[in-house]
Amino acid sequence: MRQIPVDTSAATVMVAKNPQPKVRDRRTGEIATDADTGGKLMTVDVMFAANDEVEILSITVPETGISGELAMGTPVALTGLIARPWENEFNGQKRHGIAFRAVAVTSLAVGASKPKAA
Numbered sequence: 001m002r003q004i005p006v007d008t009s010a011a012t013v014m015v016a017k018n019p020q021p022k023v024r025d026r027r028t029g030e031i032a033t034d035a036d037t038g039g040k041l042m043t044v045d046v047m048f049a050a051n052d053e054v055e056i057l058s059i060t061v062p063e064t065g066i067s068g069e070l071a072m073g074t075p076v077a078l079t080g081l082i083a084r085p086w087e088n089e090f091n092g093q094k095r096h097g098i099a100f101r102a103v104a105v106t107s108l109a110v111g112a113s114k115p116k117a118a
Contacts, residue, residue: 006081006100008048015074016056017045019066019105034062042066044105046076060101068107079104 022041024032032041040063048057059078070076080103087096 002085004083004085006078006083008078008081011048011050013049013076013078014047015044015070015072015076016047018072019044019061019070022060032060037062039064044070044076046078046105057100059105060099061103061105065102065104067104069109070105070107075108077104077106077108078102079106 019042022032022043024030033039034041042061042063044059044061044066046057046059048055059081065079068074068076082101084099084101085096086099087094089095
């Protein structure tokens with residue numbers, strides 16, 4: 001499947017919704033896992049602002065790729081962000097869209113990864 005790298009260097013990215021486990025099957029509640037590593041996948045909704053436009057993107061990321069406190073409004077860096085077009089047909093209806101996946105989502109909040117002084 002085609003994967004398109006996304007340049008985030010000129011974008012402002014902030015958490016729009018706290019990380020949630022990615023659900024593979026809504027009927028059973030089964031959590032999605034990475035096909036290669038078997039690790040749990042998470043979804044992080046972010047506000048992506050670039051070129052005078054703002055969009056909310058849902059990013060899939062491995063649980064191990066989430067670092068720092070990712071509360072709503074936290075500025076973040078997206079490492080290895082790719083866009084993957086998809087299309088499927090269900091009950092005779094065609095659907096399509098773009099799925100986003102990143103290797104990591106890292107908090108850029110001041111002091112997020114620094115130890116606090118005593």
